[in-house]
Amino acid sequence: MRPAPALLWLLLGWSVLGALASLAWLPLTTWLACGGGIALLALIDARRLRRMPSPTLQREVAPVMPLGPEARVGLRLRGAGARVQKVRLHDLHPGGWAVRGMPRTLALPPGDELQLDYAVTPDARGQFRFEGCHVQLRSPWHGWTARRVVGAPSTVRVYPNFASLAELARLSVELASRSVGARLQRRRGEGTEFQELRDYRVGDSLRKIDWKATARSNRLISREYRDERNQQVVLMLDCGRRMLAQDDQLAHFDHVLNASLALASIALRQGDAVGMLACTGQQQRWLPPQQGSGGMDMLLGAGYDLQAMPLATDYLAAASALQAHQQRRALVVLITNVRDEDDAELRMAVSMLSRRHLVMLVSLRELALDRAAGDPGDDLETGIRSASAMHYLAERERVHEALRREGVNTLDVSCAELSGALIERYLSVKRGGRL
Numbered sequence: 001m002r003p004a005p006a007l008l009w010l011l012l013g014w015s016v017l018g019a020l021a022s023l024a025w026l027p028l029t030t031w032l033a034c035g036g037g038i039a040l041l042a043l044i045d046a047r048r049l050r051r052m053p054s055p056t057l058q059r060e061v062a063p064v065m066p067l068g069p070e071a072r073v074g075l076r077l078r079g080a081g082a083r084v085q086k087v088r089l090h091d092l093h094p095g096g097w098a099v100r101g102m103p104r105t106l107a108l109p110p111g112d113e114l115q116l117d118y119a120v121t122p123d124a125r126g127q128f129r130f131e132g133c134h135v136q137l138r139s140p141w142h143g144w145t146a147r148r149v150v151g152a153p154s155t156v157r158v159y160p161n162f163a164s165l166a167e168l169a170r171l172s173v174e175l176a177s178r179s180v181g182a183r184l185q186r187r188r189g190e191g192t193e194f195q196e197l198r199d200y201r202v203g204d205s206l207r208k209i210d211w212k213a214t215a216r217s218n219r220l221i222s223r224e225y226r227d228e229r230n231q232q233v234v235l236m237l238d239c240g241r242r243m244l245a246q247d248d249q250l251a252h253f254d255h256v257l258n259a260s261l262a263l264a265s266i267a268l269r270q271g272d273a274v275g276m277l278a279c280t281g282q283q284q285r286w287l288p289p290q291q292g293s294g295g296m297d298m299l300l301g302a303g304y305d306l307q308a309m310p311l312a313t314d315y316l317a318a319a320s321a322l323q324a325h326q327q328r329r330a331l332v333v334l335i336t337n338v339r340d341e342d343d344a345e346l347r348m349a350v351s352m353l354s355r356r357h358l359v360m361l362v363s364l365r366e367l368a369l370d371r372a373a374g375d376p377g378d379d380l381e382t383g384i385r386s387a388s389a390m391h392y393l394a395e396r397e398r399v400h401e402a403l404r405r406e407g408v409n410t411l412d413v414s415c416a417e418l419s420g421a422l423i424e425r426y427l428s429v430k431r432g433g434r435l
Contacts, residue, residue, distance in 0.1 A: 001050070002144065048139060049139035052139070055085060055150060060076065064157050067125050074115065075118075077108060077114045089103060089136070097122055098121040100121075101117065129156075132150060134147060160254070236332055237253075238279055240281065252337065253308040273289035273290055274299065275326070279314070315349035329435070331429060334361050340392070343402070346403075358434060360426075411425060
């Protein structure tokens with residue numbers, strides 16, 4: 001409980017009276033009587049504030065929020081006691097989040113309920129907690145204020161921005177793939193799995209005609225094929241220090257997670273099962289391949305709180321863990337940031353995985369290095385920086401070329417190109433029957 005401005009002004013006035021009394025311009029007894037009156041009023045006002053009931057509060061917040069967009073939080077306040085309560089409130093949202101619409105000052109009629117909204121913008125993925133609501137009450141005579149915390153805490157989980165996934169779900173596989181930048185080539189040949197018989201269409205090859213069905217129906221009947229279903233895709237995500245790099249507002253790992261979920265969305269709609277292995281140092285988080293409509297929910301739940309850590313990734317330990325968990329052949333999509341010092345360990349890990357699985361290695365480019373290499377500058381320091389970046393990129397490309405010569409499907413892309421490149425290469429693997 002703290003003194004309010006009204007009480008402070010009274011004390012200031014009493015101090016002025018004390019100055020007058022010290023100069024004998026005012027009787028001392030009058031000054032003492034004023035002080036006693038102020039003290040009595042302050043004590044009565046403080047006692048009434050202590051006995052004043054707190055308003056009740058209920059928070060309405062979604063248990064899951066996407067990272068990036070604003071999210072609505074609703075508060076329902078009910079006044080208590082027999083008088084109008086003037087309150088100033090501030091919801092104790094997670095620190096660091098941008099907030100719009102807080103704090104609020106309002107009057108609560110006794111027994112009535114007020115509904116108000118405000119907006120927050122989550123700034124990171126993970127699990128967060130609203131620690132109640134901070135309410136400042138004013139005493140009936142405005143001499144004191146008291147701060148209380150009302151309402152129950154609420155826990156929310158912040159997922160990657162799944163709004164883009166909902167947009168993809170409303171499009172066909174081909175349109176969804178093109179919307180994220182995948183350049184789909186015209187299909188050659190047919191799928192490997194029979195789907196249905198249908199009437200012949202102009203342009204169908206003779207190999208598609210089912211002659212037995214044609215003879216029975218007295219009209220041309222073609223076979224319809226589709227890409228083989230029920231295959232498995234494992235997203236192998238590097239959560240080590242390499243993914244802490246940042247080219248825009250998002251760290252590389254957030255770009256990786258968003259692109260991985262876009263690929264998972266397409267793969268699940270193709271009838272495949274998608275799993276995940278996240279690697280941080282020597283620690284791994286494993287989600288077995290999931291299929292169907294619940295697969296995306298499982299992936300979001302398993303990966304929403306993953307964060308890149310300032311630790312070196314142990315590629316061999318991650319490959320050994322994947323071999324132990326995933327017995328069936330799968331398309332393993334390893335997303336990392338290849339450096340020349342990773343050459344020996346990374347090639348051994350990829351070689352281990354390639355004995356059973358089809359491996360796609362995706363290496364993220366750092367735009368800062370590309371810009372440094374492309375700007376020789378006019379001074380010595382900038383020239384040295386540019387030459388160092390060019391040397392680094394050349395050594396990095398040497399590792400990529402060595403992996404390609406060994407038959408490893410290797411991509412070298414920026415964060416902006418990642419989603420489109422992943423989906424494009426996945427569909428190429430599917431349509432080529434390589435898995």
